[in-house]
Amino acid sequence: xxxxxxxxxxxxxxxxxxxxxxxxxxxxxxxxxxxxxxxxxxxxxxxxxxxxxxxxxxxxxxxxxxxxxxxxxxxxxxxxxxxxxxxxxxxxxxxxxxxxxxxxxxxxxxxxxxxxxxxxxxxxxxxxxxxxxxxxxxxxxxxxxxxxxxxxxxxxxxxxxxxxxxxxxxxxxxxxxxxxxxxxxxxxxxxxxxxxxxxxxxxxxxxxxxxxxxxxxxxxxxxxxxxxxxxxxxxxxxxxxxxxxxxxxxxxxxxxxxxxxxxxxxxxxxxxxxxxxxxxxxxxxxxxxxxxxxxxxxxxxxxxxxxxxxxxxxxxxxxxxxxxxxxxxxxxxxxxxxxxxxxxxxxxxxxxxxxxxxxxxxxxxxxxxxxxxxxxxxxxxxxxxxxxxxxxxxxxxxxxxxxxx
Amino acid sequence: xxxxxxxxxxxxxxxxxxxxxxxxxxxxxxxxxxxxxxxxxxxxxxxxxxxxxxxxxxxxxxxxxxxxxxxxxxxxxxxxxxxxxxxxxxxxxxxxxxxxxxxxxxxxxxxxxxxxxxxxxxxxxxxxxxxxxxxxxxxxxxxxxxxxxxxxxxxxxxxxxxxxxxxxx
Numbered sequence: 001x002x003x004x005x006x007x008x009x010x011x012x013x014x015x016x017x018x019x020x021x022x023x024x025x026x027x028x029x030x031x032x033x034x035x036x037x038x039x040x041x042x043x044x045x046x047x048x049x050x051x052x053x054x055x056x057x058x059x060x061x062x063x064x065x066x067x068x069x070x071x072x073x074x075x076x077x078x079x080x081x082x083x084x085x086x087x088x089x090x091x092x093x094x095x096x097x098x099x100x101x102x103x104x105x106x107x108x109x110x111x112x113x114x115x116x117x118x119x120x121x122x123x124x125x126x127x128x129x130x131x132x133x134x135x136x137x138x139x140x141x142x143x144x145x146x147x148x149x150x151x152x153x154x155x156x157x158x159x160x161x162x163x164x165x166x167x168x169x170x171x172x173x174x175x176x177x178x179x180x181x182x183x184x185x186x187x188x189x190x191x192x193x194x195x196x197x198x199x200x201x202x203x204x205x206x207x208x209x210x211x212x213x214x215x216x217x218x219x220x221x222x223x224x225x226x227x228x229x230x231x232x233x234x235x236x237x238x239x240x241x242x243x244x245x246x247x248x249x250x251x252x253x254x255x256x257x258x259x260x261x262x263x264x265x266x267x268x269x270x271x272x273x274x275x276x277x278x279x280x281x282x283x284x285x286x287x288x289x290x291x292x293x294x295x296x297x298x299x300x301x302x303x304x305x306x307x308x309x310x311x312x313x314x315x316x317x318x319x320x321x322x323x324x325x326x327x328x329x330x331x332x333x334x335x336x337x338x339x340x341x342x343x344x345x346x347x348x349x350x351x352x353x354x355x356x357x358x359x360x361x362x363x364x365x366x367x368x369x370x371x372x373x374x375x376x377x378x379x380x381x382x383x384x385x386x387x388x389x390x391x392x393x394x395x396x397x398x399x400x401x402x403x404x405x
Numbered sequence: 406x407x408x409x410x411x412x413x414x415x416x417x418x419x420x421x422x423x424x425x426x427x428x429x430x431x432x433x434x435x436x437x438x439x440x441x442x443x444x445x446x447x448x449x450x451x452x453x454x455x456x457x458x459x460x461x462x463x464x465x466x467x468x469x470x471x472x473x474x475x476x477x478x479x480x481x482x483x484x485x486x487x488x489x490x491x492x493x494x495x496x497x498x499x500x501x502x503x504x505x506x507x508x509x510x511x512x513x514x515x516x517x518x519x520x521x522x523x524x525x526x527x528x529x530x531x532x533x534x535x536x537x538x539x540x541x542x543x544x545x546x547x548x549x550x551x552x553x554x555x556x557x558x559x560x561x562x563x564x565x566x567x568x569x570x571x572x573x574x
Contacts, residue, residue, distance in 0.1 A: 022480030
């Protein structure tokens with residue numbers, strides 16, 4: 001009678017030691033190379049679909065009712081404005097066409113074509129890591145590790161684990177994540193890392209270039225676009241620490257994306273090879289009237305096959321449809337749902353100057369739309385149109401093998 | 406512990422894990438989301454004793470560690486739940502049979518779980534919780550779990566006694 005409890009206590013202590021051993025193993029190994037990774041993947045294969053099922057039961061309810069605090073509309077709109085401004089500034093610095101962005105007031109259609117929308121089905125609970133979320137898209141839909149994940153407002157993180165039905169996204173705010181960024185004003189490279197209270201810490205090694213409050217940051221882009229594709233809005237500098245004599249500049253950055261109540265996110269599928277983000281203004285001929293430049297791109301046409309926003313394959317879960325929430329503003333391509341029938345194609349409403357005739361373009365092809373669009377009334381209300389991409393009438397086929405300048 | 410009890414524990418804790426990760430955070434309750442897994446581990450420990458409580462806690466915690474979207478610190482929740490299961494099993498013999506006693510145990514266990522988890526997480530990674538968010542989160546989650554306890558603890562006790570009639574040592 002005395003022996004049994006003692007043996008049990010031994011076993012109990014063994015369990016605790018096992019847990020500690022696991023912790024040490026996991027602490028010293030990293031991500032996909034961890035010996036525990038296959039086990040995690042196996043559990044994800046079982047728990048992931050469960051989380052997806054539970055979320056699909058609960059989402060219809062939570063879409064209608066807010067138990068907690070109401071989302072702050074003004075703050076949300078301010079963030080949208082900031083993110084759009086960031087994109088616009090990037091565009092100017094890159095000599096990219098601003099009208100291109102007017103079109104979307106947000107995401108470049110180039111990106112939108114390559115987005116796979118997915119809903120968040122599980123977040124970390126109080127005990128687990130709250131800096132990552134499960135989303136309802138996995139290998140079955142082509143998701144793999146190290147893909148860029150965004151919301152309508154900007155970057156939120158990258159995919160760190162996948163199973164058949166779901167994948168895990170590690171959020172930007174995790175202290176373990178660092179992202180290469182570019183200051184859109186000075187074009188200086190830096191690195192942001194998860195900081196305190198949902199902000200990010202920016203480190204910039206170039207001493208000659210200053211950081212100012214209000215600077216916008218976008219991703220610099222990684223090799224092979226993994227894990228980050230270039231030019232995705234990241235955040236805005238809210239406080240600067242310019243210690244004289246310090247080897248680095250540091251600053252506090254407020255991310256554009258809001259990480260509270262993450263719901264609909266999008267995974268960016270970069271095309272194979274180089275991400276053709278270098279839109280630039282073609283050398284404008286000194287014609288008197290045509291000052292408006294034309295977007296050109298150095299690479300081939302994006303593959304037409306990837307268009308995950310098409311209604312046929314777009315909705316990640318059944319709960320997606322019918323959230324009329326943010327239809328009032330821009331960025332609907334990411335924050336809202338497949339197009340309502342009223343969406344007059346985003347292309348038609350743009351004010352992109354179609355001056356293809358004036359540009360010398362033996363070397364490049366225009367990525368603007370065919371001249372048909374000139375017939376639409378210009379100066380339509382830009383911020384209110386929906387931004388779902390039309391089924392790709394936009395790109396003219398590239399001259400094969402054309403030498404780029 | 407009979408296999409029926411083990412099955413009951415596995416099914417109920419798996420359901421609790423799904424709710425805890427998926428449904429309850431989506432509700433966006435003020436303060437934080439409840440932790441039904443803690444309530445269940447406490448319930449099993451109270452009726453079965455320290456050793457079964459610690460085994461159930463360890464297994465539940467390990468699955469929670471591995472389940473998405475957890476990314477860091479496998480073993481952390483296993484450690485915490487195992488310890489809580491053992492301690493609650495030890496307490497089981499001491500408390501009187503009033504209706505409020507299990508509620509109090511659940512409340513204390515929830516608070517202990519959150520704090521312990523934060524400490525282990527700070528040492529080994531995972532479960533980043535700042536002190537400030539801990540202060541707002543702790544009372545809310547303790548309250549929610551205490552509200553769940555009067556439903557879950559007696560139900561588990563009745564079910565386990567029915568499935569596993571042998572008296573506990």
